Amino acid sequence: MDISLTAEFAEILFTHTPTDKERDAARRGIQDFLASTLPVFYGSLPDEGKQAVLDSFPAVKSVENTALRLGYLSHALDYDDYHAAFRGHPSTVILSSLFPLSFALGRYRVDDFLDAYIIGVEVAGRLGRAIGTRHYGMGLHSTATLGPIAATAACCRWLKLSREQTQIALGLAATQSSGLRAQFGSATKPLHSGFAARSAVNSVQLAMVNFPGQENGVLESFLNVFGYHAEQPRQLLADWAMPWRIIEPGLEFKRYPTCGGTHSAAEAAFVLRQRCVELGVDDLYTAITRIEVSFPPGADTAPNICCPVDGVQARFSLEYVIVDALVNGHLALKHYTAIPVDSTLRSFAARVKRCPDFSAPADELDPDRRFHRVTLFLSDGQQISHCVTRQETAAIYTDVEEKLALSLTLLPPSIAEQFSATITLDSSEELEQLASLLCS
Amino acid sequence: MDISLTAEFAEILFTHTPTDKERDAARRGIQDFLASTLPVFYGSLPDEGKQAVLDSFPAVKSVENTALRLGYLSHALDYDDYHAAFRGHPSTVILSSLFPLSFALGRYRVDDFLDAYIIGVEVAGRLGRAIGTRHYGMGLHSTATLGPIAATAACCRWLKLSREQTQIALGLAATQSSGLRAQFGSATKPLHSGFAARSAVNSVQLAMVNFPGQENGVLESFLNVFGYHAEQPRQLLADWAMPWRIIEPGLEFKRYPTCGGTHSAAEAAFVLRQRCVELGVDDLYTAITRIEVSFPPGADTAPNICCPVDGVQARFSLEYVIVDALVNGHLALKHYTAIPVDSTLRSFAARVKRCPDFSAPADELDPDRRFHRVTLFLSDGQQISHCVTRQETAAIYTDVEEKLALSLTLLPPSIAEQFSATITLDSSEELEQLASLLCS
Numbered sequence: 001m002d003i004s005l006t007a008e009f010a011e012i013l014f015t016h017t018p019t020d021k022e023r024d025a026a027r028r029g030i031q032d033f034l035a036s037t038l039p040v041f042y043g044s045l046p047d048e049g050k051q052a053v054l055d056s057f058p059a060v061k062s063v064e065n066t067a068l069r070l071g072y073l074s075h076a077l078d079y080d081d082y083h084a085a086f087r088g089h090p091s092t093v094i095l096s097s098l099f100p101l102s103f104a105l106g107r108y109r110v111d112d113f114l115d116a117y118i119i120g121v122e123v124a125g126r127l128g129r130a131i132g133t134r135h136y137g138m139g140l141h142s143t144a145t146l147g148p149i150a151a152t153a154a155c156c157r158w159l160k161l162s163r164e165q166t167q168i169a170l171g172l173a174a175t176q177s178s179g180l181r182a183q184f185g186s187a188t189k190p191l192h193s194g195f196a197a198r199s200a201v202n203s204v205q206l207a208m209v210n211f212p213g214q215e216n217g218v219l220e221s222f223l224n225v226f227g228y229h230a231e232q233p234r235q236l237l238a239d240w241a242m243p244w245r246i247i248e249p250g251l252e253f254k255r256y257p258t259c260g261g262t263h264s265a266a267e268a269a270f271v272l273r274q275r276c277v278e279l280g281v282d283d284l285y286t287a288i289t290r291i292e293v294s295f296p297p298g299a300d301t302a303p304n305i306c307c308p309v310d311g312v313q314a315r316f317s318l319e320y321v322i323v324d325a326l327v328n329g330h331l332a333l334k335h336y337t338a339i340p341v342d343s344t345l346r347s348f349a350a351r352v353k354r355c356p357d358f359s360a361p362a363d364e365l366d367p368d369r370r371f372h373r374v375t376l377f378l379s380d381g382q383q384i385s386h387c388v389t390r391q392e393t394a395a396i397y398t399d400v401e402e403k404l405a406l407s408l409t410l411l412p413p414s415i416a417e418q419f420s421a422t423i424t425l426d427s428s429e430e431l432e433q434l435a436s437l438l439c440s
Numbered sequence: 441m442d443i444s445l446t447a448e449f450a451e452i453l454f455t456h457t458p459t460d461k462e463r464d465a466a467r468r469g470i471q472d473f474l475a476s477t478l479p480v481f482y483g484s485l486p487d488e489g490k491q492a493v494l495d496s497f498p499a500v501k502s503v504e505n506t507a508l509r510l511g512y513l514s515h516a517l518d519y520d521d522y523h524a525a526f527r528g529h530p531s532t533v534i535l536s537s538l539f540p541l542s543f544a545l546g547r548y549r550v551d552d553f554l555d556a557y558i559i560g561v562e563v564a565g566r567l568g569r570a571i572g573t574r575h576y577g578m579g580l581h582s583t584a585t586l587g588p589i590a591a592t593a594a595c596c597r598w599l600k601l602s603r604e605q606t607q608i609a610l611g612l613a614a615t616q617s618s619g620l621r622a623q624f625g626s627a628t629k630p631l632h633s634g635f636a637a638r639s640a641v642n643s644v645q646l647a648m649v650n651f652p653g654q655e656n657g658v659l660e661s662f663l664n665v666f667g668y669h670a671e672q673p674r675q676l677l678a679d680w681a682m683p684w685r686i687i688e689p690g691l692e693f694k695r696y697p698t699c700g701g702t703h704s705a706a707e708a709a710f711v712l713r714q715r716c717v718e719l720g721v722d723d724l725y726t727a728i729t730r731i732e733v734s735f736p737p738g739a740d741t742a743p744n745i746c747c748p749v750d751g752v753q754a755r756f757s758l759e760y761v762i763v764d765a766l767v768n769g770h771l772a773l774k775h776y777t778a779i780p781v782d783s784t785l786r787s788f789a790a791r792v793k794r795c796p797d798f799s800a801p802a803d804e805l806d807p808d809r810r811f812h813r814v815t816l817f818l819s820d821g822q823q824i825s826h827c828v829t830r831q832e833t834a835a836i837y838t839d840v841e842e843k844l845a846l847s848l849t850l851l852p853p854s855i856a857e858q859f860s861a862t863i864t865l866d867s868s869e870e871l872e873q874l875a876s877l878l879c880s
Contacts, residue, residue, distance in 0.1 A: 052651035056642065062502075139665040144615075175584075175628060176635060178618035182661035188615060188653040191646075195616060202496065206631075211492035213628040221622035225579040 004216040009236055010166040013157050016241045018118045025246045026114040027425050028400050029081060029121070030434075032253045033091045034419060035404040036080035039333070041073045041438075044410035048312065048338040049187025050076065053194065059439075063104040064201045066439050071096035071197035075143070075190035078315050079333065081251040082260045084368060084394070085125035086146060087136050089193065091251065093147030094120035094154045096197035101155055101204065103439035108428040112158060118246050120154025125245030126237075130223055132230030136181075137301065137364040144179020144192035145226065149219070151200035161207060164215060169207035171218030173200055177226070185305050185313045249368075253398035256331040258314070261302040262321040264388040265293055265372035269325035271386045272376055276326075281378070284327055285344070290351045292375045293322060297356040298363035299370045307346065311336040319352035320345060322374060444656040449676055450606040453597050456681045458558045465686045466554040467865050468840050469521060469561070470874075472693045473531045474859060475844040476520035479773070481513045481878075484850035488752065488778040489627025490516065493634065499879075503544040504641045506879050511536035511637035515583070515630035518755050519773065521691040522700045524808060524834070525565035526586060527576050529633065531691065533587030534560035534594050536637035541595055541644065543879035548868040552598060558686050560594025565685030566677075570663055572670030576621075577741065577804040584619020584632035585666065589659070591640035601647060604655060609647035611658030613640055617666070625745050625753045689808075693838035696771040698754070701742040702761040704828040705733055705812035709765035711826045712816055716766075721818070724767055725784070730791045732815045733762060737796040738803035739810045747786065751776040759792035760785060762814060 018026075039045040053072045057065040074080055075092040083090045094117055102108060127146040136142055152173035156166040176199040179192040206213070223231040256263055273284075281287040300318055308314040314321070315336050323345050324331055335342070363370055373387040404423065408416040422434040458466075479485040493512045497505040514520055515532040523530045534557055542548060567586040576582055592613035596606040616639040619632040646653070663671040696703055713724075721727040740758055748754035754761070755776050763785050764771055775782070803810055813827040844863065848856040862874040 048652045052646055052649040055649055056645045056651070058501075061498075139661050171623065172628060172631075175620045175623050175632065176618050178616050180615045180658055180661050180665060182658040183611065183615050183654050186652055186654045188612060188651075191612075191651075191653075192615065205496050206492055209492040209495055211496070211628075211631075212488045212626055213631075214623050214626045218620055218622040221579050221620045225620060 066100040067197035068194040071194035075193035088142035090124035097151040116158035124150035129235035134228035147196035172203035174222035296360035319349040507637035508634040511634035515633035528582035530564035537591040556598035564590035569675035574668035587636035612643035614662035736800035759789040
């Protein structure tokens with residue numbers, strides 16, 4: 001019998017060892033995870049769903065609930081990393097599965113932990129390619145649907161499961177895959193990450209006690225059922241780790257606390273804000289009669305909320321983000337939380353019109369070619385316009401250490417200090433302390 | 441704004457009151473649930489996955505894990521009821537959600553409980569129509585994917601959630617929907633039912649503490665994403681309760697412990713067995729050189745295992761079921777559990793050939809028109825053939841009381857006695873005792 005895709009995949013998870021270069025990238029990923037998690041984790045920023053999640057999923061003696069809570073908390077701000085090939089947020093699911101299992105099992109070998117995380121990101125990027133271009137566009141939330149499989153792969157590597165156990169765990173993860181984009185703009189979006197981490201933990205736990213799930217065929221079926229005829233199963237394995245997906249295209253660390261699909265538009269708005277200053281325009285509300293934003297057709301699928309009511313919805317509002325960037329010159333973390341939006345900005349946002357550029361190729365065919373062109377129509381008849389591509393946005397370095405340092409300033413100093421002591425993550429003791437802070 | 445489908449749906453869950461006729465049907469459903477659950481629940485029959493499930497999901501103080509375990513145990517034998525419009529097993533998911541919530545909250549008004557169950561079956565049947573004809577065929581397991589929504593609807597009715605809470609709960613259930621048929625033939629199939637019950641309980645619990653999920657649009661997206669262009673959203677509401685789906689087409693109670701898609705074939709084999717007796721054939725192994733089974737194209741999607749290794753796989757083997765029925769004249773519950781299959785029957789099963797009848801309409805277009813024609817080719821050159829339709833199989837009355845009585849004989853007498861005392865379910869005390877037996 002030919003070896004199955006699942007069997008080949010389970011094999012390759014164990015055959016490659018990352019180098020220091022990838023491990024350094026993984027350390028940055030963990031710092032970004034902390035920067036995105038801790039302000040909600042410690043209640044420094046408001047969050048509407050947190051209390052219900054904590055009440056409904058008590059963590060005492062429950063690895064799966066610890067994972068679920070961490071998944072929720074690390075994605076609650078939607079400020080965590082993004083991977084273009086995955087078309088979603090890998091670290092929130094992968095690390096929210098790895099930390100609780102490490103803590104529960106007392107496993108703290110730091111290089112092995114980093115390698116497992118790197119494998120998880122590798123799988124995330126590959127799954128995004130393998131599932132193809134229609135999955136996300138159909139309405140599925142990749143973080144939620146592909147995340148459990150990536151996290152399960154990472155945990156299998158971390159816990160050194162047998163090949164058979166790994167195959168069973170992958171099948172269990174694939175059959176639990178779920179999550180609809182229709183929940184975007186609500187607290188269910190981060191809950192998806194929590195459910196995904198729980199699914200991964202459950203899949204691994206069941207496989208470890210030899211639950212007799214199918215060893216073959218489930219991952220294959222998953223790609224077929226959820227690929228909508230655009231799946232490319234061989235992409236799961238081709239050129240594995242050459243280069244590692246944590247390096248190329250790499251994790252993208254958000255500089256703004258809004259949906260990744262708004263960032264180029266915000267950066268175009270920053271440039272236009274400067275132009276307005278140069279033109280001597282001081283009252284933007286009076287001077288700008290309307291605003292157009294153009295992009296490849298379908299590129300506004302994720303940030304699809306036109307009239308946000310609160311900061312959580314505003315994360316997914318292309319219109320609101322553009323006017324916030326124009327007026328304030330930055331996107332403040334605290335504006336994009338569970339508080340009402342600024343009513344002046346909201347009425348200004350009503351002047352923004354979405355104008356898909358039908359001369360550009362459809363976004364789902366190649367999200368990497370995305371751009372946002374923002375055009376301001378001034379009351380004196382002038383038009384000024386600026387375009388920023390996704391590639392340009394992604395190429396700008398994000399100072400993750402600074403991002404984390406800023407988040408730590410929001411915490412009680414004694415807690416911030418404990419985290420500061422762990423963040424170089426160059427020893428197993430630091431990993432143990434970090435896991436304990438996050439999971440106990 | 442037009443009222444959304446989700447809002448209309450949440451409303452209608454509360455507007456109709458079943459009569460004694462439906463409640464009697466519900467009581468039969470609960471008896472069948474017990475008949476299918478108790479032999480594994482009490483370890484009277486072996487099950488490969490049970491211990492791993494019990495170990496991985498401790499029930500102490502966890503309503504969701506109690507639901508998960510009950511979902512698993514009630515579907516482990518695959519002997520539980522089927523609903524043709526749902527194309528799956530409704531009661532395992534619905535009752536595994538209702539009983540633990542009742543027990544946890546101390547709610548035991550028996551008529552309200554039965555009504556909630558009836559509503560759950562109503563929703564299950566309607567969801568099957570609304571999701572359309574491609575969902576199952578694409579590879580999804582309706583019990584797992586549609587079950588959480590049906591069970592959530594039942595629980596919302598039972599716990600009298602507000603309309604807004606109900607809408608949120610339905611959206612949470614829809615976004616957790618998952619389960620691939622690729623897991624059929626393994627213990628993950630019943631685990632799907634467990635996950636489905638857990639999802640329903642989680643959805644209801646979160647909505648009860650006002651978790652801010654989306655109130656609208658998620659169920660709509662669910663039908664679109666998982667309908668593969670065959671969805672019919674209005675079927676969710678049209679002619680609600682006229683007649684109730686628990687009456688028409690009604691719950692089908694299995695007379696055989698195998699996949700529903702094998703039953704007409706087994707009944708055709710029973711008839712042919714009698715013919716062989718009449719023809720004076722006594723050694724079937726020698727007399728029958730080959731066997732053909734024909735059916736509408738695609739009707740063998742579920743029972744797709746040709747060469748089963750154990751009784752769990754044999755449930756899904758059209759070939760094995762046919763020869764077991766021919767040789768033994770009945771399908772014994774204990775043969776279809778986690779024990780190796782009979783090797784003589786297995787080699788006999790290799791003589792069965794599947795011959796889809798391409799003159800019949802594709803099964804997915806109308807599974808109600810399914811039939812199985814079994815033809816025996818005898819060594820003396822004779823052919824004998826018999827055809828049984830799904831409608832004929834479904835029309836035969838299943839004596840659920842006898843089925844339950846048989847299951848109870850497998851239990852320790854003192855336990856059987858306690859269950860016997862609850863099964864008329866005509867008082868809240870009986871419901872309380874039954875919930876306590878199942879959930880404590």
